Amino acid sequence: MVSLRIQNKSKVGLFPALFLVSMFLLISCGGGDGETDSDCAKAFNSSTGEWECIGDSSSGSDNSVSSNLASASPSIQPTAVPTPVISNETEAGRELWVFLTKCVSxxxxxxxxxxxTxxxxxxxxxxxxxxxxxxWLIKPSGDLIPHNGxxxxxxxxxxxxxxxxxMSPSATDxxxxxxxxxxxxxxxAKCHPELPVNMLIAQKSQQTGDWVVVSDPSYSMDDYGVWSVERDATIKPLNERAEEVWAALSLSSDEVGSSDPTETAAGCSPVIRNLEEAKDRMYAFLSSCFPExxxxxxxxxxxTIRHVWLVVTDEPYADNTSERxxxxxxxxxxxxIQARNSSAKATMAIVDAGNC
Incomplete structure (x- = not known):
């Protein structure tokens, strides 16, 4: 009985001791200031070496932790891709058409x-x-860029x-x-009526869109030079020979290319324009001494190289021998008129001297 009473007394003294130990542990863990950490999310603060609560705006340390986390993982904004205005060839053509028809149908x-590309x-x-x-070059952005002159x-x-x-839009097609x-x-043809239209060859220039016209080398009549003919029928000489012919026509670039260029009058400075006129000129020169x-x-x-007419005559000698x-x-x-061989030079001397 005595030992039983001793054990009961020991048990009664043990409970107060356990209670005191529990209170000590609670106070040492921060429970004494009324805050608990069971209902907050924690993050490790590398600067202090401790785990700290985050998400509480009232705590300065929590704010620093949040800012550290934010700086550690910056957000990446996606790059905006512009939507093209022109997405197919139909829209490209329509875009240029709208621009061109502001002035021309x-x-x-x-x-x-x-x-x-x-x-x-x-x-x-x-x-x-x-x-x-x-x-024209049409960009997907809708830009219209002139691609030639x-x-x-x-x-x-x-x-x-x-x-x-x-410029003036085309009137002649x-x-x-x-x-x-x-x-x-x-x-x-105003000054060269003998010229057949088939003698002229035209080919379109991919660079300018105009027509380049030259003389057909298979014709032995003459070389009339290289020309440019635009869509509105404006004509321009492109080389030295064409400029010579142009000057002989007495036409200006302002006159040709008008509303009706076919009505422009030519000066026709050439006196001799064809084979028959060249013969007539020679006869007029020689007839005073050789009327036959x-x-x-x-x-x-x-x-076609010198752009002159060549005429061969068979006038008799001065002694009227059978040979001509x-x-x-x-x-x-x-x-x-120019003499081109010794016989012609001798005849020219007779005509010029009037010693017929």
Whole structure:
């Protein structure tokens, strides 16, 4: 019984001791200031080496931890990709058509569209388009960029509120090779009626969109030079020989290319324009001393290198022997005569001296 009482007393003394130990542990863990950490999220603070609560705006240490975490993982903003204004060739053609028709009526079907590099488009007039508006580069962004000189003129013309000082839209429709050759022939034939239209060859320039017209080398008549014929029938000489012919026509670039260039009058400074006129000029020169000569017996050809007429005559010698001369002469467009061999020089001396 005595030992039982001793054990009961020991148990009674043990409970107060356990209670005191529990209170000590609670106070040492921070429970004494009324805060608990069981209901907060924690993060390790590398600067202090301790775990700290985060998300509480009232704690300065919590704010520093949050800022550290935010700086450790910055957000990445996606790069915005612009949506293209032009996405296909139909839209590219329509964009240029809207721009061009601010000043000129153009059928949208007269636009030929081709895909270029880097998603761009090249637009030019079709072969049957009455307007030569040049070649344009269309960007997906909607930018319209002139791609050759003709397009540059149209760009200035339209941006200048349709100012015709930059250019004038086509009035005469030159659409193909035959039309270009005929437009030039219409001018040349005013002073060169013997010139057949088939002698002129036209080819379209991919660079300018104009027609380049030259003389067909298979014809032995003459070389009339290299010419440019634009869609509106404006004619321009491109080399020295064409400039000579142009000057002889007495036409100006302002006159040709008007509303009806076929009505422009030519000065026709050449006196001699064909074979028959070259023969007539020779007969007029020789007839004072050799009236028996006949134009029909003269042989005439064209020197396409010197651009003169060559005439061969067979006038008799001064002693009236049966043998006749073979004199060669040249007659230029102005009617000037030159002796081309010794026989012609002897005859010219007789005529000039009047010693017939």
């Amino acid at each position: 153009i059928d949208v079907a007269h636009l030929e569209i081709n895909t270029a 880097k998603g761009d488009w090249l637009v030019k007039p079709t072969s049957n388009s009455p307007q030569e508006f040049g070649t 003709k397009a540059g003129l149209w760009d200035s013309y339209i941006k200048g509120n349709c100012d015709t000082s930059f 030159v659409q193909n090779e035959v039309g270009a050759a005929t437009a030039l022939w219409t001018q040349l 000569l006949s134009q029909s017996e003269m042989k005439t050809n064209r020197d 001369k073979k004199s060669i002469w040249s007659v230029d467009g102005e009617g000037r």
